[in-house]
Amino acid sequence: MKIHRSIGIASAAFALALLLAACGGGTSAESTGHGDEAGHAEGEHAETGHAEIEAAKEGAHGGRLLEQDGYAVELAIAEDGTPPRYQAWLYRDGEPLPPTAGSVEVQLTRLGNAIEKHALKPQADGSLMAGSVVGEPHSFDVVVIATIDGKPRHWSYGSYEGRTVIPAKIAVESGIRVATAGAGTIADEHEVQGLLTPVEGRVAQVMARFPGPIRSLRANVGDRVRAGQPLATIESNLSLSDYTVAAPIAGVVLARNASVGAVAGEGSALFEIADLSQLWVDLHIFGADAQHIRPGVPVLVTRMSDGATAKTTLERVLPGTATASQSTVARATIVNDDGLWRPGSAVKARITVAQQPGKVVVPLAALQGFRDSDVVFVRVGDIYEARPVELGQRDATQVEILSGIEPGDQVVVEQSYLIKADVEKSGASHDH
CATH class of the missing domain: 2.40.420.20 (conserved putative lor/sdh protein from methanococcus maripaludis s2 fold)
Incomplete structure (x- = not known):
């Protein structure tokens, strides 16, 4: 299997290898005892008829050959076009025996000590076959219990893969x-894009009540102001006295449309102030997706500048269609505690339509x-x-x-x- 790795992945794998080497240990099959089953036999048990497997031998059918005192069991996992099952053949002094000459059971202990038993039964083709399937992964400690000509035989070994x-x-x-x-x-999520806008009712125009020259201005774009804070002084053309213009709401100055010495007209906007502690997220939904999206579903909004996210809930789907994009607009509100969500910014969002x-x-x-x-x-x-x-x-x-x-x-x-x-x-x- 061809394996494609990025430089970063290769470097990380190399670093892991160096750490393992520094600790004096390896993770290869030879060093861990978790490689291919061919070199990982258990030591010989004390009971009679339990043989040590020093090296895996291959039998006539391509399976592992387990031998002792002239008797042998050839064991394989058959899976040619069928689910994998244990298959075995019996031998005495190298000569095949009929499957009725003995019995075979394979006991598997998987990682985590889960135990499986596979009993093999005689088949017409001269082998013994298990009726149970050997599930993946084929990685376990194996015990083979056989009786041949009435004599018990017992082998054990490790058969590991992917470990x-x-x-x-x-x-x-x-x-x-x-x-x-x-x-x-x-x-079930829909990826959409959207635009941040100030919440309606949280934007105020600071107006001159009477026409006259502007004597002072006390705020600039970007300043945070409180409700009632004086922002400008104007000399009234009617009374020839100065009056103060104050901020009607708390918020941030978005625009300053006047300069000192200029003449303010009656009802002219000197400043624009917005409370940006919350913002609307207007999400543009195209085509049939609009039929699946309803108010009340979760929305995850991502700020494109730094990847920050905000969780919210879809509040409404607007009845009209955005003229320029021919999209349906769905609206949610986000909290702007850090002040870094800015009106006019594009965002992306995931709308969760359903959960399973x-x-x-x-x-x-x-x-x-x-x-x-x-x-x-x-x-x-x-x-x-x-x-x-x-x-x-x-x-x-x-x-x-x-x-x-x-x-x-x-x-x-x-x-x-x-x-x-x-x-x-x-x-x-x-x-x-």
Whole structure:
């Protein structure tokens, strides 16, 4: 499988390798005992008939050959056009035996100590075949219990794939983070763009009551003013006395339309003030999308200048159509506590039309492509293992997992590509 990595990903994977080397440990199959099953046999048990497997041998059908005292079981996972199942053949002194000459059971212990048992039954083709399917990943400790000619035989070995070991300290230093898989909500979202505008009723024009020359101006564009604060002094042409013009509301000066010495006309606007503590977000919705969007749904607004976000609720869908863009305008209100949301600025937003619950939901960052499958990496202790998963619905940040992991599993949600790189470096095989 061809693997494409950015320079940043390659650098991070290299940094992980350096950290592992500095700690005197490796994560290859040889150093961790979690590589291909061919070199990872258990030591010989004390009970009679339990043989040590020093090296994997291949039988006549391409399976693993397990031998002891002249008897042998050849074990393989058959999956040519069928779901994977264990298949076995029996031998005595190198010669095939009929499948009725014995019995075979395969016991698997997966990461996390989940145990499976696969009983094999005689078949017409001369083999024994399990009726149960061997689910992915094919990564487990294997115990084979056989009886041949009435004599018990017992083998055990490790058969691992997609697995690696990373000490906790190194994982922390590498930024690897896990989270508990559990229920969540997948959102049906629409991406739209919009424009920030002042809230109607929160903009005021500061007017001259009587015509006359302007004697002083006490505010500039951008100044924050309070309600009742004096902003200008004008000499009335009628009374020839000065009067003060004050701010009618608290807010920010958006415009100053006068200068000292100029003559203010009656009713002329000297300043424009707006209360910008809240702003309208007018979102432009095109085509059939407008039929699915209703007031009351959640909206996440993103500020383009720095990526800051604000959560709000859609308040209304305006009855008309924007003339220039021929779009429907949906309106929400955001709080502008930091003052950095500015009227006239373009923003983008995600409108959540519907929400669907999921039994198991993980962040999109947890997903990796591995051997033509979508996988997430599950951690048990210091061991990380790829788990092929079936995907359901997704939104902009997370995805539903239909099968492959269970609620409560510890899933890598940050730097999962480092785990993938380390597993690929180990070269662990898919031993069928």
